[in-house]
Amino acid sequence: MTTDSNQPAHRRLRARFVAISWRDLAVSFGPVVLIAIAAIWLAVWLVQPAPPRTVTLSAGPEGSSFWTAAQRYKTILARDGITLNVLTSEGSRQNVERLADDKQNVDLGLVQGGVSQGLDTEGLVSLGSMFYAPISVFYRGDRVTKLSDFTGKRIAIGREGSGARALSLTLLKANGIEPGGPTKLTAYDGQEAAQALIDGRVDAAMLTGDTATGPTMGKLIRTPGVRLMDFAQADAYTRRFTYLNQLTLPRGVFDLGRNLPAQPVHVISPTVELVARESLHPALSDLLIEAAREVHGKANLLQRAGEFPSAQVHEFPISDDAARYYKSGKGFLYRHLPFWIASLADRIVVLLVPIIVVLIPAFRLVPSLYSWRVKSRLYRWYGALIALEREALADDAHTEYKNLRHRLDAVEAAVNRLKIPLAYADQFYVLREHIGFVRARLDAMNAEPGASDASGVAGRDVVRQAGGVQPQADDPAGDGATEKTSKEA
Numbered sequence: 001m002t003t004d005s006n007q008p009a010h011r012r013l014r015a016r017f018v019a020i021s022w023r024d025l026a027v028s029f030g031p032v033v034l035i036a037i038a039a040i041w042l043a044v045w046l047v048q049p050a051p052p053r054t055v056t057l058s059a060g061p062e063g064s065s066f067w068t069a070a071q072r073y074k075t076i077l078a079r080d081g082i083t084l085n086v087l088t089s090e091g092s093r094q095n096v097e098r099l100a101d102d103k104q105n106v107d108l109g110l111v112q113g114g115v116s117q118g119l120d121t122e123g124l125v126s127l128g129s130m131f132y133a134p135i136s137v138f139y140r141g142d143r144v145t146k147l148s149d150f151t152g153k154r155i156a157i158g159r160e161g162s163g164a165r166a167l168s169l170t171l172l173k174a175n176g177i178e179p180g181g182p183t184k185l186t187a188y189d190g191q192e193a194a195q196a197l198i199d200g201r202v203d204a205a206m207l208t209g210d211t212a213t214g215p216t217m218g219k220l221i222r223t224p225g226v227r228l229m230d231f232a233q234a235d236a237y238t239r240r241f242t243y244l245n246q247l248t249l250p251r252g253v254f255d256l257g258r259n260l261p262a263q264p265v266h267v268i269s270p271t272v273e274l275v276a277r278e279s280l281h282p283a284l285s286d287l288l289i290e291a292a293r294e295v296h297g298k299a300n301l302l303q304r305a306g307e308f309p310s311a312q313v314h315e316f317p318i319s320d321d322a323a324r325y326y327k328s329g330k331g332f333l334y335r336h337l338p339f340w341i342a343s344l345a346d347r348i349v350v351l352l353v354p355i356i357v358v359l360i361p362a363f364r365l366v367p368s369l370y371s372w373r374v375k376s377r378l379y380r381w382y383g384a385l386i387a388l389e390r391e392a393l394a395d396d397a398h399t400e401y402k403n404l405r406h407r408l409d410a411v412e413a414a415v416n417r418l419k420i421p422l423a424y425a426d427q428f429y430v431l432r433e434h435i436g437f438v439r440a441r442l443d444a445m446n447a448e449p450g451a452s453d454a455s456g457v458a459g460r461d462v463v464r465q466a467g468g469v470q471p472q473a474d475d476p477a478g479d480g481a482t483e484k485t486s487k488e489a
């Protein structure tokens with residue numbers, strides 16, 4: 001076997017050891033960076049912007065219970081820097097119409113139950129029921145306990161657009177009284193209806209939350225000859241109209257000295273809901289319910305303390321934010337921090353949490369990915385070495401020696417040009433040892449067939465040592481057995 005005294009130029013060691021492979025690091029970090037960008041984009045898309053500093057509420061006629069409640073909301077929200085614009089309206093039905101119209105700059109509205117029939121309420125949600133708005137039917141004459149007793153008489157049912165009118169028409173229709181019939185239905189409401197009843201221009205007046213005021217109610221209850229109707233069928237009304245509740249006014253509740261009313265009076269009452277568009281900011285939802293709790297949470301003639309606001313809703317689905325509030329109250333940040341600071345912190349948390357959840361596992365994968373990339377540059381050459389070794393064991397290996405040796409030199413030259421981080425230098429040198437192992441085996445298998453016994457034995461010993469087999473004594477059976485051992489090795 002011949003050996004070259006001078007190594008070919010392409011076998012010179014050109015490998016470079018670096019502290020870190022920036023290329024592999026960049027490729028390893030690439031997927032993590034893309035995931036992080038996607039997570040940030042998704043979080044920014046999902047996170048709510050800062051709450052608006054101005055919101056608009058459509059209430060009711062000036063001086064009505066709706067308008068009075070809205071003014072109190074306005075004062076409370078101003079403490080947290082929120083400006084509430086209160087719009088007067090004809091009543092509940094107009095409030096719903098404004099909310100349903102995207103062109104109207106209205107965010108909220110007070111709406112009593114039973115007035116939204118025939119209106120498009122998609123996209124509207126309830127923040128809960130705020131208070132009762134009882135239907136008060138005042139009349140003159142003999143005692144009346146049923147609405148059907150007013151057939152053929154004159155009834156003030158409220159002006160167009162008011163919740164009082166919409167609800168009055170519904171209840172009268174259930175009693176067989178409709179517009180165009182023998183019963184005259186007039187558009188008087190509130191103070192005008194009360195005065196018409198006192199003057200005798202109407203026989204009955206149906207008043208409710210968005211058209212009645214405290215002074216108007218007090219004036220009528222104290223007017224001689226004017227009675228407050230006792231709904232004898234109150235329970236039946238609440239069964240047929242699920243948005244109605246039955247209330248009982250105890251004797252003397254209006255005036256203990258004059259014992260007004262003289263007997264307990266049963267009335268029916270829808271609840272008034274605070275209705276909003278679905279786009280209402282979650283932080284404002286909590287703030288509005290808190291304001292409503294301060295305004296409506298105390299006991300009065302019609303309710304117990306803490307009864308309102310409540311999650312009881314009828315015609316509008318309760319919003320997710322309101323449902324969460326009624327279940328668990330204000331969020332942790334809003335309970336312990338000023339509103340605007342809590343709002344900022346809340347958005348930061350919503351932004352960071354998904355990013356952290358995504359990035360922590362991703363960053364844990366980076367070292368493994370980096371190590372795999374570096375090692376893969378070394379491991380890829382083992383396939384070439386195995387192929388060369390198998391060809392070296394073939395019967396005609398000595399005829400292909402030059403080709404195999406050239407291919408092996410090409411592999412070694414390529415390995416010697418690698419740029420490897422210092423942390424993987426040991427694996428680099430292990431690969432070079434394996435290249436030397438294959439070269440030794442290739443040279444041993446290239447031993448010329450007619451060589452002397454000594455040189456033949458020496459060549460076979462190299463093969464045995466390269467293959468992990470220790471040299472043995474001369475085979476007494478002859479060269480055939482030794483050659484067989486060499487091939488098995």
